[in-house]
Amino acid sequence: MTDRYAVVGNPVAHSRSPSIHARFAEQTGQDIEYLRLLAPLGGFVEAVERFRDAGGRGLNVTLPFKREAFAWAARRSERARVAAAVNTLRFDRDGAWGDNTDGAGLVRDLEDRLGLALAGRSVLILGAGGATRGVVGPLLEAGVARLTIANRTPSRAIGLVDGFPRAIAAGRLRGCGFDDAGEGFELVVNATSAGLAGARLPVADALFAGAALAYDMFYAARETAFVAQALAAGCPRACDGLGMLVEQAAESFLDWRGVRPLTAPVYEALRAELAAEAG
Ligand code: NAP
Numbered sequence: 001m002t003d004r005y006a007v008v009g010n011p012v013a014h015s016r017s018p019s020i021h022a023r024f025a026e027q028t029g030q031d032i033e034y035l036r037l038l039a040p041l042g043g044f045v046e047a048v049e050r051f052r053d054a055g056g057r058g059l060n061v062t063l064p065f066k067r068e069a070f071a072w073a074a075r076r077s078e079r080a081r082v083a084a085a086v087n088t089l090r091f092d093r094d095g096a097w098g099d100n101t102d103g104a105g106l107v108r109d110l111e112d113r114l115g116l117a118l119a120g121r122s123v124l125i126l127g128a129g130g131a132t133r134g135v136v137g138p139l140l141e142a143g144v145a146r147l148t149i150a151n152r153t154p155s156r157a158i159g160l161v162d163g164f165p166r167a168i169a170a171g172r173l174r175g176c177g178f179d180d181a182g183e184g185f186e187l188v189v190n191a192t193s194a195g196l197a198g199a200r201l202p203v204a205d206a207l208f209a210g211a212a213l214a215y216d217m218f219y220a221a222r223e224t225a226f227v228a229q230a231l232a233a234g235c236p237r238a239c240d241g242l243g244m245l246v247e248q249a250a251e252s253f254l255d256w257r258g259v260r261p262l263t264a265p266v267y268e269a270l271r272a273e274l275a276a277e278a279g
Pocket of ligand 1: 151248
């Protein structure tokens, strides 16, 4: 029997997840169908329970419901607990299990596809929202030596890092505003949502001095505003977050099906799809 999955969010029409999971299923021979589920704001739990009661096996959760999914899940992975957010739900006999695969997706894309070993690196993340919350734990676990979270609203970055007291005590983690970020970063990650509006970030070019890579979690058919900003500031290499999207999806697929799909061909297919849409 075909097992049913979906991505739940609001909005959800733009989601690439159905196309990614259809490719994973074809590649691994798994019999699944994967749909889009638009949940009304304030109606997340009802939509999820209806989907589950109709035989659904699991869900990806996207904006703005990741924290609600965390609260609703009966059991959670350690990385979901650290992130206080869930992007993957699996409906087991003993209740819903919640995971957060965003951080693992970023680490895999950086290390495997882009060849940037993270151990010992100095990393700057711009932004302190849900996406940053999901990646701090996995980046620290990957051995990053120094992780700075800089945000437009500094108190939000400081509040976020407060959840990692051991890393703060070890001098590995700090939160601050854009102007106090310091310098000497080898990797600069954009985790703000400014890219949606195509906006340039109000940060100094000096933040990119000496960086080997700038990484935009946002992705688009054309060069993103952050990629353009980093290259103009002298960063030798910059890329968008399409690879992270594919890798976090592969991690969800593994959660559900116990099989890890190959991501490289799916990334290439999606990149071509985006380019074709852009004309
Ligand atoms: P979020 O929780 O809404 O957080 C938004 C962040 O962006 C906040 O830190 C906010 O700062 C900052 N911000 C918004 N507009 C800004 C501007 N004009 N200038 C400077 N900072 C600005 O969003 P999120 O869930 O963390 O998502 C962030 C981005 O990551 C989105 O573009 C999302 O698409 C992307 N993402 C990608 C993947 C992937 O797989 N590739 C996965 C997850 C997320 P304040 O606190 O000052 O408001």
